[in-house]
Amino acid sequence: MAKTPVTFTLNGQSKSAFADPGQNLLDFLRRGVGDLTPKFGCGQGTCGACTVTIDGETRLSCLVLAETVYGREVGTAAGLADGAALDPLQTVFMEHFAAQCGYCTPGMLVSARALLDRNPRPSREEVIEAISGNLCRCTGYEPIITAILAVAEGRARA
Amino acid sequence: MAIHKGRGFAAINYPIGMNLGGDPSQALVHSNPDGKFTVALSAIDLGQGMKSVTRQIAAETLGVPVEDVYVDTADSDTGPHDMGSFASRGTHRMGNAVIRASEEARQVMLEAAAEELEVDAGDLVTDGKGNIHVKGAPSRSITTMAAAQAAQFRQGRTIAGRGIFLIPLSAVDPETGEMSPVTTFAHAAMLVTVEVDDETGEVAVTDMQSAYEVGRALNPKLVEQQLRGGAWMGMSHAAWETTEPYYPARDHLPEDFNSYLMPGPGDLAPHHISILERPAEDGPYGGKGPGEMCANPVLPAVVNAVYDAVGVRIDELPVTPEKVLRGIRANGGARPRQAL
Numbered sequence: 001m002a003k004t005p006v007t008f009t010l011n012g013q014s015k016s017a018f019a020d021p022g023q024n025l026l027d028f029l030r031r032g033v034g035d036l037t038p039k040f041g042c043g044q045g046t047c048g049a050c051t052v053t054i055d056g057e058t059r060l061s062c063l064v065l066a067e068t069v070y071g072r073e074v075g076t077a078a079g080l081a082d083g084a085a086l087d088p089l090q091t092v093f094m095e096h097f098a099a100q101c102g103y104c105t106p107g108m109l110v111s112a113r114a115l116l117d118r119n120p121r122p123s124r125e126e127v128i129e130a131i132s133g134n135l136c137r138c139t140g141y142e143p144i145i146t147a148i149l150a151v152a153e154g155r156a157r158a
Numbered sequence: 159m160a161i162h163k164g165r166g167f168a169a170i171n172y173p174i175g176m177n178l179g180g181d182p183s184q185a186l187v188h189s190n191p192d193g194k195f196t197v198a199l200s201a202i203d204l205g206q207g208m209k210s211v212t213r214q215i216a217a218e219t220l221g222v223p224v225e226d227v228y229v230d231t232a233d234s235d236t237g238p239h240d241m242g243s244f245a246s247r248g249t250h251r252m253g254n255a256v257i258r259a260s261e262e263a264r265q266v267m268l269e270a271a272a273e274e275l276e277v278d279a280g281d282l283v284t285d286g287k288g289n290i291h292v293k294g295a296p297s298r299s300i301t302t303m304a305a306a307q308a309a310q311f312r313q314g315r316t317i318a319g320r321g322i323f324l325i326p327l328s329a330v331d332p333e334t335g336e337m338s339p340v341t342t343f344a345h346a347a348m349l350v351t352v353e354v355d356d357e358t359g360e361v362a363v364t365d366m367q368s369a370y371e372v373g374r375a376l377n378p379k380l381v382e383q384q385l386r387g388g389a390w391m392g393m394s395h396a397a398w399e400t401t402e403p404y405y406p407a408r409d410h411l412p413e414d415f416n417s418y419l420m421p422g423p424g425d426l427a428p429h430h431i432s433i434l435e436r437p438a439e440d441g442p443y444g445g446k447g448p449g450e451m452c453a454n455p456v457l458p459a460v461v462n463a464v465y466d467a468v469g470v471r472i473d474e475l476p477v478t479p480e481k482v483l484r485g486i487r488a489n490g491g492a493r494p495r496q497a498l
Contacts, residue, residue, distance in 0.1 A: 142390075
């Protein structure tokens with residue numbers, strides 16, 4: 001079967017690559033485009049490690065057909081930092097020790113950034129809701145919740 | 159139909175490391191020509207912070223800034239031998255090996271500096287900021303970089319050190335069974351509060367209060383992080399996780415994250431942690447290791463809390479709603495201990 005050319009926007013930059021028939025967006029981003037920040041955890045939409053945004057909405061990239069992002073805006077953790085300037089979320093994740101092994105971290109950051117973009121002052125419950133699709137094995141979640149709330153409350157170094 | 163509140167307590171002693179083959183760890187330390195140091199280890203850091211802690215230990219022992227130490231755990235084929243990252247042994251075993259290797263490397267560094275300064279190495283001290291100077295005479299000084307370069311390019315010395323930590327294997331006395339399998343114990347106590355629904359059998363952990371005795375907390379933030387995450391995992395093992403729900407029957411085995419259950423961020427209980435420091439005699443700068451001990455006290459504490467709440471003694475983990483309901487039925491109803 002023929003490959004499908006897919007032109008889309010990744011973290012603000014136009015990209016074009018060929019998608020295999022039936023290829024999911026996670027595999028397409030990692031192998032076709034070379035963005036390794038979305039992680040393969042379960043491959044069936046239950047762990048959240050592959051979380052990306054499509055037109056600003058969080059999506060599990062393992063469950064999205066690659067060719068469906070044609071003409072759309074995809075966001076990953078690779079787009080959070082502006083050169084050497086980290087996103088405030090990345091800074092507070094470090095300050096609050098919100099990562100241990102780090103495998104869930106890119107998906108956590110994408111979910112948290114999407115939350116703050118639509119709701120800059122979320123409650124603790126809203127933060128929990130926003131990351132409840134992202135599994136973390138190491139931290140016990142509390143440092144992650146604390147870090148996100150620190151940005152939301154403007155206590156982070158911007 | 160009611161929610162029953164219960165409290166449960168547990169205390170544990172947790173052995174650091176193991177007895178197998180003396181449980182050795184090795185470390186190699188060497189300086190680069192720029193006066194920075196590389197520590198080679200074969201045990202790996204899976205996020206628990208071993209690289210950070212061994213880096214601190216090496217810097218402290220060498221007397222150099224922590225920024226000047228790099229810990230390389232890249233390859234167990236080419237690195238020095240290690241038993242591995244498990245049994246809460248990392249800080250204690252690798253830390254001790256790193257101290258010994260760093261002491262040997264520091265001695266060569268001081269000898270190289272002494273030759274340049276034309277003084278006795280025994281009179282030299284480090285300031286921890288990258289300088290070596292004569293004790294009591296800070297102006298008689300050389301940087302660690304200059305000392306390393308002199309060693310490398312003029313004196314023909316390698317500023318390097320080897321370290322191993324080995325506790326001789328303790329044999330079992332055939333008559334009494336007596337042995338000394340470990341040299342260091344860490345300790346923990348945990349108090350949990352649960353709410354048990356006697357209609358659904360669900361157990362919710364609503365509060366955790368703990369005290370962990372970890373020797374010296376070499377990196378307090380990393381210790382707290384391990385305790386917090388580890389206690390969460392303990393709660394998960396107590397009430398949620400299992401690979402064999404009907405062991406020894408192999409029915410209903412979980413196959414994915416939809417059937418292998420873990421508490422999510424919405425299921426957290428507030429956890430109040432106290433860290434007690436009683437430096438261990440044979441620990442690196444007194445450190446033991448939080449490690450697996452983070453999770454262990456939560457399990458018996460939850461089981462005891464369920465007993466306190468509804469009078470059901472669960473003896474197989476995890477404490478599932480099914481087991482709680484069967485227990486309540488066998489007892490002819492919930493029997494809160496506080497009502498007895």
